Amino acid sequence: MKLLQDRIRQDGVALNGQVLKVDSFLNHQVDAGLTMEIGKAFAAEFGAQGVTKVLTIEASGIHFALATAVALGVPFVYAKKKKAVTLTEDLYTVPVHSFTRGETFNVSVSKRYLQAEDRVLIVDDFLATGDALLGLQEIVRLSGAHLVGIGAVIEKSFQEGRAKLEATGVKIHSLARIKSMSPEHMEFLEEESLTPVATK
């Protein structure tokens, strides 16, 4: 997604080779128009798959899930990191380790909101270690629903997340795939590299 890659080059800040700061437009202050375009891009990629529900994890996936759900005309569900007093029914709960926070926490979805007949698209802001997405994928598996695919806004392709997820056979679509970065440079993998083209 060129619009997003350009914005990352312009406003993203690589603190080092591992940590990318995008909190001026994606995950603290948020560009609302760009977010809706991101939702349209996920819908364009997965819209033909009969998605019935978008699934994400609080907090930084929520706006992308809404944008995608609006574009697809379906509801979304966000997995919760803490049990609320209003969450009274049975839950699917899995442990997730957060690379950014350096801690492990439980993530839950009410059994009422994922059914075996659902076709689920998972979206999140980052694909890095893949731990949060693997947790969401496990929740979908527990529910018996069909996982259509995973949409990540930004992929740190130099981390192990994509390989771990691809090992499960799931289709992944990332809108900006960072091959490498530093405070001085930012290199993207082109989307074409996702599907190798046979050469003559």
Next chain:
Amino acid sequence: MKLLQDRIRQDGVALNGQVLKVDSFLNHQVDAGLTMEIGKAFAAEFGAQGVTKVLTIEASGIHFALATAVALGVPFVYAKKKKAVTLTEDLYTVPVHSFTRGETFNVSVSKRYLQAEDRVLIVDDFLATGDALLGLQEIVRLSGAHLVGIGAVIEKSFQEGRAKLEATGVKIHSLARIKSMSPEHMEFLEEESLTPVATK
């Protein structure tokens, strides 16, 4: 907002006189279309005030902030409950007590994303005790920005939040004001009651 009140009557569950469960359509599973209508309603109420930024708090305010920001054509900012490793700059931080969680936590916004020249609309899912909204209001005050008003999706009018906020002089607009509730009944205050009409 009749659409919202009808939906609360239909799908909301009052667990008792204090706790309203709306997690089938507002804060766990989310009706994307209804959320965008909620954003339009806030924009219709506050759009003439020159809002430059929408402010909310993670996690359950984020989708309403996006919907409102889209309708107004401005960015939104969500206050964070934990310090991320990517939050490296100076923060406005205030303590907030959560009625639902029964705990006090710090809420932070980067100083970069609220400026003295901003005109801020605060939105959140619930106005109940008012503690989260008072915290956001304090962050706006610390930043020197102008607070245009507060939009709450659901107000528990039988709790003290509105009175505490109104004491500060801020304009509040709630889309569904619950006068009283129980597992058997749900009574709304009509929006007309916000502005008392002189009788003959």
